[in-house]
Amino acid sequence: MVEVLPPDAIEIAAAALAAGQLVAFPTETVYGLGADAGDPAAVTAVFEAKGRPSGHPLIVHLADPGDLDRHAATVTPEARKLAAAFWPGPLTLVVARGPGIAAETVGGLETVGIRVPDHPVALDLLRAFGGPVAAPSANRFGSVSPTTAEHVIEDLGRLIDYVLDGGPCPVGVESTIVDVTGSRAILLRPGGIAAPEIESVIGAPVVDGRSGPVRASGMLASHYAPNATVRLVEADQAAAIIDDAAAGGARVGLIAPFADRHRPSWQLPDDATGYATALYATLRAADRRGLDLVVVVPPSTGELRDAVLDRLYKAAAPRPA
Ligand code: TXA
Numbered sequence: 598m599v600e601v602l603p604p605d606a607i608e609i610a611a612a613a614l615a616a617g618q619l620v621a622f623p624t625e626t627v628y629g630l631g632a633d634a635g636d637p638a639a640v641t642a643v644f645e646a647k648g649r650p651s652g653h654p655l656i657v658h659l660a661d662p663g664d665l666d667r668h669a670a671t672v673t674p675e676a677r678k679l680a681a682a683f684w685p686g687p688l689t690l691v692v693a694r695g696p697g698i699a700a701e702t703v704g705g706l707e708t709v710g711i712r713v714p715d716h717p718v719a720l721d722l723l724r725a726f727g728g729p730v731a732a733p734s735a736n737r738f739g740s741v742s743p744t745t746a747e748h749v750i751e752d753l754g755r756l757i758d759y760v761l762d763g764g765p766c767p768v769g770v771e772s773t774i775v776d777v778t779g780s781r782a783i784l785l786r787p788g789g790i791a792a793p794e795i796e797s798v799i800g801a802p803v804v805d806g807r808s809g810p811v812r813a814s815g816m817l818a819s820h821y822a823p824n825a826t827v828r829l830v831e832a833d834q835a836a837a838i839i840d841d842a843a844a845g846g847a848r849v850g851l852i853a854p855f856a857d858r859h860r861p862s863w864q865l866p867d868d869a870t871g872y873a874t875a876l877y878a879t880l881r882a883a884d885r886r887g888l889d890l891v892v893v894v895p896p897s898t899g900e901l902r903d904a905v906l907d908r909l910y911k912a913a914a915p916r917p918a
């Protein structure tokens with residue numbers, strides 16, 4: 598059973614990591630499920646707790662941007678510039694894997710995703726532990742990332758040793774992932790740092806390397822959790838879709854950047870940055886209502902709109918069987 602630790606119980610958490618245990622901790626993006634990145638058994642336990650296929654590489658967290666050279670086999674000029682500009686912060690750099698990172702951590706790849714998180718509790722833990730910490734988002738495979746300690750307990754309470762409770766995560770969506778192993782930066786996942794910011798630092802375009810969901814217009818539907826189906830729609834479609842589904846007897850909820858008389862509904866900020874902060878907690882809240890359908894209207898503006906749309910497309914995409 599998980600033990601919940603206050604955010605200053607750093608020594609207990611660091612000793613647990615050193616002993617090969619699993620410790621969930623807050624970052625500025627989402628809660629991570631931490632393990633010693635150099636310990637194959639600890640890393641294997643992370644995959645088991647998450648129910649995640651072992652070929653999916655984990656992100657490695659460092660305390661100090663200066664430690665990049667210690668764990669990367671080579672650091673390109675692009676990687677160096679981005680680390681200097683955005684660390685600590687919500688940017689993961691995929692670089693050639695160097696010493697101290699177990700092959701199991703990265704699913705046998707020759708590369709590793711590394712970031713320095715911008716959160717005082719995460720940084721205290723990383724400093725006290727004194728080495729690289731592998732940490733995927735602290736949720737079961739296939740569910741949305743946790744942005745509070747309660748979310749971690751919901752998903753993994755029976756499967757991990759500790760969670761450091763640092764309150765809600767301020768960014769709310771995961772880090773941006775950029776492959777900087779070559780001379781061209783490749784965007785693998787939009788996230789907490791917007792692509793134009795990255796482009797202005799490296800002075801070159803970022804190549805879109807996403808193989809992800811098709812950017813189809815109209816509606817996409819899927820199951821992101823046991824009961825609710827998510828439909829991503831434009832603001833002016835929402836009322837008709839809700840009415841149709843409700844007329845057919847479905848229990849329907851709405852998540853939108855505007856107030857609505859429909860119940861249940863959750864109003865999020867129209868700016869994507871504020872929308873992102875609340876998004877995962879809101880999806881979990883909607884799911885707890887036992888709805889058949891959750892209609893979601895995206896934010897209309899803001900730097901993090903790409904990241905929010907990406908997560909909404911994923912929530913609404915048909916799941917692989
Ligand atoms: O904000 C975040 O990045 C959070 C916090 C905890 O730091 N972590 C996170 O980790 O989102 P995770 O494991 O849930 O997502 C990691 C993603 C996966 O989609 C994985 O495929 C990709 O990063 N990734 C990790 N290492 C990679 C590598 N070497 N090459 C390509 N993709 C990689």
Ligand code: MG
Pocket residue numbers: 733734742
């Ligand atoms: Mg994840």
